[in-house]
Amino acid sequence: METFMVKKMKFKPSLPLRVIGRSLYVALTMFLGMTFPFFGALLGFFGGFAFAPTTYFLPCIIWLIIFKPKRFSFSWFMNWFCIIFGVLLMVLSPIGALRDIIVQAKTYKFYS
Known part of the structure; x- marks a missing residue:
């Protein structure tokens, strides 16, 4: 600006x-x-789609493709753990935020 x-x-x-x-x-x-109503929940909803992939599992997938570590080694397990954690976070975060939006919508008042 x-x-x-x-x-x-x-x-x-x-x-x-x-x-x-x-x-x-x-x-x-x-x-x-x-x-914007439910601003925090909207941040959680969209952040779950954007934050989890770019932070947790895409770097790990790229690292596994580039370096090809030995299967079942410590680094292989840690990367797969981060991939699974990131996918779970990407799925559960928007679900939780959507639930929060639905709960807040019942009692929402503009600028309250």
Whole structure:
């Protein structure tokens, strides 16, 4: 945002610009978090699909393909453990978040 303001809108880079720009960003993010119902549950829902694969099992699968460790070695077991854990996390996290959305929807009031 600051880069856009400096390069495209021709503002001079300065501390007040940085403070105002970042404060506006935080205020906008806070407003979106308050406005969107079930923001935390939505983060869990979409985060389960994005966080688990990129953190747990895709790196392990790629490592197993590239390095081809000896079958049933310690590193082979640890990678398979992370793969299984990541898949379980990817499946269970959105289910839990969806349950949370359903439970919260019964008593939801806008800006409460």
